[in-house]
Amino acid sequence: MTDGFQAIDIIFFAVVAVFLVLRLRSVLGRRTGTEREPPRDWQAPPETVPDNVIDLAQARKPAVEPLPEGPLAPGTAAIRSVDPSFSLDNFLLGARAAFEMIVEAFAAGDKQGLRPLLADAVFQSFAAAIDERDRAGQTLTTELMGIRKVEPVEVRLDGSVAAVTVRFVSEQINVLKDGGGKVIDGDPQRMTDVTDEWTFRRDTRSKDPNWHLAATRSPDEAR
Template sequence: MGDSFQFIDIIFFAMIAAFLVLRLRSVLGKRTGNEKPRRTPFDAQAPDRRDAEDNVIDLPGRRGQDGDGEPEEEPQPQVRGGWGRAAASGVEAVRRADPDFEPESFLGGARAAFEMIVDAFAKGDKQTLRPLLSDAVYDGFARAIDEREAAGEVMQTELLGFKGISVTEAGVDDGIAHVTVEFVTEQVNAVRGRDGDVIDGDPERIAKVTDLWTFARDTRSRDPNWTLVATRTPDDD
């Protein structure tokens, strides 16, 4: 008699376990390997563009570059605090406002955006620039492109590699998340005039360039994309 009760108990608990497994699968979903890849922060246009102060336009062809030599091995993106714990606490604030925010994935998207923007600016490709930039930054870039074209100047830029990519500042202000990324790159830059002579930069010189770019996103919006809202160099601070 006792053995029959134990057998019934085993069946009862097995039924409960099976029910819980089915419930978990219905709530969490079952991975099939065919899921759509997660969108990066720069996959598409961001219609809700925000302006920001200090929208300095300081791109290839800039003076004050330093360093020569062969390109070094590219590092992995890093999240570090440029000013003590401020950056780390800022990243946590962004995570609280946007639970889907992943710093490593963000830096991968920021790197891709950096490459696209630098290349498009050098080529004068406003169509590519428009969805990646805030209104204020786009106006500055477009004005610089127009002035360059009016003067008959041609910019040549070759981005050889990244020496460092890191978050230096982050935070949330009235629902707007902002993340500042430091890009340390090796580039070859030159600007040629109408006659083809080099008027700025050096086509034979590898220069180390440091940029501080700030990206922003409205965390209250369903649009997951970020836009570039400010650019500067350490010399501007």
């Protein structure tokens, strides 16, 4: 009897083993000799540009639009004389994206995210404000509800440095809270219109295609 049961056990486990092998082959597949090897000249995809770097000069795409009329024309023409790819329309698209990223990063206290977007002096100012907020145990929440206007105010070329000042009119909810969560400035239920004028600069002789925020002001400040 014992020998009979042992024989049955052996047959049972053999059937199970065959079943498992068949299942593995159906799931994992097997080489048939027709699989293609990776090409020998295959290379990893090029590194992508970090999300927090804005090439404001989408502006470096070939410029096809005519020169703007009025006071912006001389400065735009001057920049194109040293950088024919400069496009004011494409620049403004990049400036809008940069505005959103900078406003959100400043509210979040993200100095690492701000660093590649700001000129040194502006970064130091923003970083100091973030550090002061942290020391006081305060938190700033900014909801950018919409951007109603993005318009160029000034375009000029200073030597080899191109500078474009842009006026942003946005709708924001800004709330500053103390360490206990008490609101000390702003209203979470009130949306306000905020107008900023930001100046972006780029050295046209540099290989770096990115523009950096070099100055900020409100429209009523002396120019």
